[in-house]
Amino acid sequence: MTLETFLSSHNPLLLEYTLTHLIQLTFFYLPSLIYISLPYFIPSTLSHRLQSPSKYPTPPEIKHCLKVVLRNQLLASTFHALLVFIHYKFDLPPDYRFGPLPSVAEVLRDITLCIILREILFYYTHRILHTPSLYKSIHKPHHKFTSPIALAAQYAHPLEHITANILPLSIPPVLLKVHVITWWIFLAGELVETTAVHSGFDFMGWARMHDLHHELFRGNYGTVGLMDWIHGTGITSTKEKEKVG
Structure with a gap:
C-alpha cells in the first residue's frame, strides 16, 4: 500500500x-528522554551543558514538570478532539489537504512559510506574556526552570500552553492549507527544535539563545531570531542583560 493510498483509505x-498525537508523543518524549539521560549514559556531554550543574532541576522537580506537561497535553488533546467533533458535526472540510502527495519543493516552501509565520505569532504572544500583569499571573510558571530541561518546553500555565505553544504552531499550516504530510513534518521538526532549545545542552548552536532567555528572564522572545533582530531584543550573552526589556 502506498502512502497516498493509505491516506485516501482512512477517515481524514x-x-x-491519531497520527498528529502519535507524532507529538514520539517527537516530544523521545528527545526529552534522550536529553535527560545524557549525563548518566554519556558523561562527556556535560561539557555541552549551558549552565552550572547546581541549577539543574532535581528529580522531584523533573517529576513535577512531567505532571504539568501531561496535564497540558491532555488539555490540548481535548481541545483537538473538540475541533474534530465540530468538523464532523457541521460537515466541515479537513484543515489540511489529503490529495496527491506534495512535491519536495512544495513541502520545503510551505514549511519555510510556516516557520516564519510561527516566529511572528510566537514572538508577539511571548512578548505580551512578559508584560508585568500577564507575566505574574500566567507566564511566570514557565520560568520556574531558569536552567531548563527538554520537558519544560511544555511546562506552562494552561492558558499559555494554548495561546503560545499550540496556536502559533497550528495556525500557519491551517492558513496555508498545507498537505497533511507537510503538517506532520513541520510538527515533528518544531517539537525536535523546542526540546533542543529547552534541553540545557548546546551541540549545534540551537539552544543558547532560548536558554539565555530562561536565565535572564528577558530578550530572545522569538524562535529563530528574526523578530528579535527586527525589534532589537536579541541577546547573545549575559553581558547584554540590560540592553533589552
Missing part, C-alpha cells in the same frame, strides 16, 4: 487526529 479527521 480521525487519521489526522
